[in-house]
Amino acid sequence: MENILFEMNTSVFVDNYKATAPVSCIENAALCIRGLNVAIQGKPILKDVSFDVPPKSITCIIGPSGCGKTTLLRSLNRMHDYTAGMKVTGQVTIDGNDIYAPGVDVAALRRRMGLLAQRPTVLPMSVFGNVAYGPKLYGVKRGELLRAIVERNLKAVGLWEEVHDRLHSPAGILSVGQQQRLCLARALAVQPAIILGDEATSALDPLATRTIEELLLRLKQQLSIVLVTHTLRQARRIADHVVFMYMGEMVESGSAQQVFSNPVHDLTREFVGGSIG
Amino acid sequence: MxxxxxxxxxxxxxxxxxxxxxxxxxxxxxxxxxxxxxxLSWEMVTSLPTGGYYLGKEGGIANAIAGSLMMIVAATALSLIISLPTALCINFVMRRNGRLARSSRFMFDVLFGIPSIVYGAFGFLLMMWLGVQASLLGGTIAVALLIMPIMVRAIDEVAVLVPSDLTEAVFSLGATRYEMLKVVVRQLRPGIVSATLLAVGRGIGDAATVLFTAGYTDSIPVTPNDPAATLPLAIFFQLSSPVEEVQNRAYAAALILTAMILVISFGVRALVKYSRK
Amino acid sequence: MKLSRRIKDLTATRLMMLTTMSAFALMIIIGVVLAVKSEQILSGHSLWSLLGSSVWKPMKGEFGFLAFIAGTLAVTALAIVLALPPALMASIWLSEYANSRIRSLFAPVIDLLAGIPPVVYGVWGTLTLVPLISETLAPCFVDFSTGYSLLAGGIVLAIMVIPLMMGLFGELFASIPRDLREASLALGATRWETARRVVVRKALPGIVATVVLAISRAFGETIAVMMVCGNVADMPGSLFNPVYPLPALIANNYGEMMSLPDYESALMLAALILFVIIIAFNVISHAILHRLKQRIA
Known part of the structure; x- marks a missing residue:
């Protein structure tokens, strides 16, 4: 695939600030989470969660509903910043730098992590406008370049053929499955290092789900993917690594094969076997 | 940067x-x-002005307080008799969101936008045609016309929220439309009360509608055919008086009117809060 | 089914249809009555000479409405220009930046202020704004102003419509799903970029509807403007000159000029003009809104 890059500063850190190097992590980890605690109005939701997200692979976070999967995912790109009463402590590091350290440019940080929500969240603009939204924020003004970026990313999610003749129609007219792929294209257009997916296929029919899963499997060659999933079957289909959460705690994490076929913890065995959750 | x-x-x-x-x-x-x-003093609130309203130094604004209260009660009652069935009709008798319901809503939007001075002028013509002098009755009719679209819109706003599940459930028990509406009205009661309060607030403060229709007098009206003083006009007329005591009556009237609005506005708020629980 | 129940049902629904239709009729009746009453003046003068002339000498039989129409438009436009930017900015701050405690502190205040009667705003304008303009502001720009002016009218109206706008903007922004904001933030947008490009954009039809409502309110407002705008039938020249809007014309003269049938008829024509402009305005904005909603989807 032709590589059309636009110039931008990828540093997350403002001025010359550098956070302290974190505790040991696996080599090249895309994300490294250590001692993460999240509480809302004093009530803990996540308790001392630590794990690594290996690069260029799919990490699935599984667990029964209400176990804190979504909260965990949202704390990875600081989405809790604007929620009143939320308190986050601990370390999340990307490229060895703590994202919760003071002086972090949150907007630049979020640019490095694309977000795929439960339901497609198309912005109130055209198909083209949705994909071009991020690059425009980062100062891409030339129409030609914008068009190239839009085309490239729509092709990357296999949407180009379907929508190239209605690029300027409101994005809301696409089917739900197409909308979700559009959201993925929009996220890719800002060249993230990581994609975060929050039950990204739960609103889709099986066919559209399959399409998204195939896309993710293809994308993991270039970037790291963290997926909260509500179905074990999905995790079995696409996960390279699995993190099992239960009641706000990380019970077990490891390679998919190990967690599914030979879990260490009893709780994991019961969940994977289908007797809880 | x-x-x-x-x-x-x-x-x-x-x-x-x-x-x-x-x-x-x-x-x-x-x-x-x-x-x-x-x-403001006790005497101001309880006594009538003496010695002519424009120049007489003695007395208070009891005439305007009484006139305003009588008029708003009568006008609100009159308007409610028309508005409630109309708002229910748009939502539950006409086909929901059908062409007729939509055009009715649009028409009430227009009526809502018509300036109060036009209602005042129209009310005056209506009175002349009916052979009524500028009086409590005349003012009541004009104010009722002014607040009718306000009430219809406000009741409509809560009526749209009634789920069709509810009406269907009542119908499935063999109820007629009229019987179903009785259930709906009970459900809507807080909304109807706050719509009424909203209309009271708007109606009691409007000067342009009562300018030609209600007249002005120093005494409290006894029959509907007597002219009636109102608070907004008491402010408007007396403020331009050269006599300081008379001007003071205008300031007192302004404070009382504002205090009434304050009570009404907090009443609505409390009601909305209560009905959400 | 028992007959009495059916009869009750039928009467009730028929009556309800009747009240709704009578409201329809009301609008037509208002239009027709005003038109009939303006007939006299329209038969004596051409519509063009009435709307195109700014000479208002009722005693000599000259009725030119241009100065009044221009005065109404000027005061309304000034009010919206002054009110919209701060109302929008303040609403964005309240919905996108302020925490819920501050929001719940502001909401009742805005509500209360939206309910304060025009005449009270008029009192305030006369007491503070008019002297401020005549003594402090006007001397910087013109030789003399009484303070009763276009500027005073515009400011009073702006202050009146700001709470109205903020109340509706607040509801509007609160109805926009959080997901949408997060989608934008997740792409690395700042909060202001998210507010401007996503929240305001999504809310655009509602914002337009709110502005339309504010314009109708300002356009037809009588007492508050009349108390501070000077009421002199000249074409609006400077911010410090007095103006004479249509509603004030009706309010000041109606009922006292019944001896001159032409004069009464002319005032009815003024009411008809207001009525027609409001309807036209509603129809046009309805059409615009419809298209806007489709485009944004």
Whole structure:
């Protein structure tokens, strides 16, 4: 695939600030989470969660509903910043730098992590406008370049053929499955290092789900993917690594094969076997 | 850096807007309160003006308070008799969101936008045609016309929220439409009360509708055919008097009117809060 | 089914249809009555000479409405220009930046202020704004102003419509799903970029509807403007000159000029003009809104 890059500063850190190097992590980890605690109005939701997200692979976070999967995912790109009463402590590091350290440019940080929500969240603009939204924020003004970026990313999610003749129609007219792929294209257009997916296929029919899963499997060659999933079957289909959460705690994490076929913890065995959750 | 600068500037502008608006509005309340409190006394509220309303130094504004209250009670009752069935009709008799319901809503939007002076002029023509003098009755009719679209819109706003599950459930028990509406009205009661209060607030403060239709007098009306003084006109007429005592009556009337609005507005708020529980 | 129940049902629903239709009729009746009453003046003068002339000498039989129409438009436009930017900015701050405690502190205040009667705003304008303009502001720009002016009218109206706008903007922004904001933030947008490009954009039809409502309110406002705008039938020249809007014309003269049938008829024509402009305005904005909603989807 032709590589059309636009110039931008990828540093997350403002001025010359550098956070302290974190505790040991696996080599090249895309994300490294250590001692993460999240509480809302004093009530803990996540308790001392630590794990690594290996690069260029799919990490699935599984667990029964209400176990804190979504909260965990949202704390990875600081989405809790604007929620009143939320308190986050601990370390999340990307490229060895703590994202919760003071002086972090949150907007630049979020640019490095694309977000795929439960339901497609198309912005109130055209198909083209949705994909071009991020690059425009980062100062891409030339129409030609914008068009190239839009085309490239729509092709990357296999949407180009379907929508190239209605690029300027409101994005809301696409089917739900197409909308979700559009959201993925929009996220890719800002060249993230990581994609975060929050039950990204739960609103889709099986066919559209399959399409998204195939896309993710293809994308993991270039970037790291963290997926909260509500179905074990999905995790079995696409996960390279699995993190099992239960009641706000990380019970077990490891390679998919190990967690599914030979879990260490009893709780994991019961969940994977289908007797809880 | 440029984007962070924009963010900073915009945030400053927003805070400036909030501060300016709040300061101006508080200043208005302060002026009304300080001028009004100085002239407000028990005698002011309970006695009638003597020696002519424009120049007479003695007495208070009991005529205007009584006139306004009588008129608003009558006008609200009259308007409710028309508005309630109309709002219910649009939602539950006509096909929901059908062409007829949509055009009715549009028409009430237009009626809502018609200036109060036009209602005043129209009310005056209506009175002449009916052979009624400028009187309590005339003012009541004009104010009822003014607040009718306000009430229809406000009741409609809560009526749209009634789920069709509810009406279907009542129908499935073999109820007629009329019987179903009785259930709906019970459900809507808080909404109807707050719509009524909203209309009261709007109707009691409007001067242009009663300018030609209600007349003005120093006494309290006894029959519907007597002219009636109202608070907004008491403010308007007496403020332009050269006599300080008369001007003070205007300030007192302004404070009383504002206090009434305050009570009504908090009443609506409390009701909305209560009905959400 | 028992007959009495059916009869009750039928009467009730028929009656309800009747009240709704009578409201329809009301609008037509208002239009027709005003038109009939303006007939006299329209038969004596051409519509063009009435709307195109700014000479208002009722005693000599000259009725030119241009100055009044221009005065109404000027005061309304000034009010919206002054009110919209701060109201929008303040609402964005309240919904996108302020925490819920501050929001719940502001909401009742805005509500209360939206309910304060025009005449009270008029009192405030006369007491503070008029002297401020005549003594402090006007001397910087013109030789003399009484303070009763276009500027005073515009500011009073702006202050009146700001709470109205903020109340509706607040509801509007609160109805926009959080997901949408997060989608934008997740792409690395700042909060202001998210507010401007996503929240305001999504809310655009509602914002337009709110502005339309504010314009109708300002356009037809009588007492508050009349108390501070000077009421002199000249074409609006400067911010410090007095103006004479249509509603004030009706309010000041109606009922006292019944001896001159032409005069009464002319005032009815003024009411008809207001009525027609409001309807036209509603129809046009309805059409615009419809298209806007489709485009944004």
């Amino acid at each position: 440029n984007r962070r600068f924009t963010e900073f500037i915009m945030k400053g502008l927003m805070l400036l807007s909030v501060a300016t608006i709040m300061m101006v509005l508080l200043y208005i309340l302060y002026i009304v309160a300080s001028k009004g409190l100085r002239s």
